[in-house]
Amino acid sequence: MASTTGRDAIEGMDEIRDVNEPAPAPEREKTSEQEKADQHAKAEGFASEAAYEDYLHAVAEDAPIEEIVVDVERAAAREELERQIEEVRYEIGNLRARLHNIRHQAGSVVEENIRWADASAHAQLGDYPWLKLSGAMLLAFFTGKALQRLPFGSLVTAAAPLLIAAARERGR
Incomplete structure (x- = not known):
């Protein structure tokens, strides 16, 4: 028993069969x-x-075969470009990791150099090495200022004949 609905042409069929209705017999030939x-x-x-x-x-x-071929070529080029972008992203990730390691190692080297300099100063100057170095620098500064105030011009003028006489006696 075939039932019809208000829609006569569903997917090119004029009738819709009930679930219980048997299918038509196939042609044997x-x-x-x-x-x-x-x-x-x-x-x-x-x-x-x-x-x-x-x-x-x-x-x-x-x-349009040409358009299909062009679209396929574009898709292949796009896939290749996406693959290359992923490779570049992977390399950037590797480089960032390596840069992080280098920064960490550089920081460790700087810290070690500071520790070495401090240990070296303690070994050479004993306790409070930086205070002793500061005192030595101050002493050198004030000695330089005192030497600038001395009248070296008149001292050299007075000492020049004595130096010349001593040089002549050595030459003989």
Whole structure:
């Protein structure tokens, strides 16, 4: 018993069968492959497999093959570009990790150099080495200022004849 609805043409079919209604008996003269092809064509909305084949050939003639090839090439180029971008991102991640390690090692080297300099100063000058070094620098500064105030010009003038006489006696 076939029931119809208000929609007469659902997917190319004029009637909709009930679930309990048996399927129509297949024709015995068709082979199973031909039968499957016809069922597929009917499911697509065509009367027969030949009509379906004609439709496919007509569509194939009108298909813009160049555009499809260009689209495939664009997709392949895009995939290649995305792969290269991922490789660059991976390399950037590696470089960031290596840079982090180098920064950490540089910080460790600086800390070790500071510790070495402090230990060396303690070994050479004993306790409070930086205070002793500061005192030595102050002493050198004040000695330099005192030497600047001495009248070296008049001292050299007075000592010049004595130096010349001593040089002559050595030469003899």
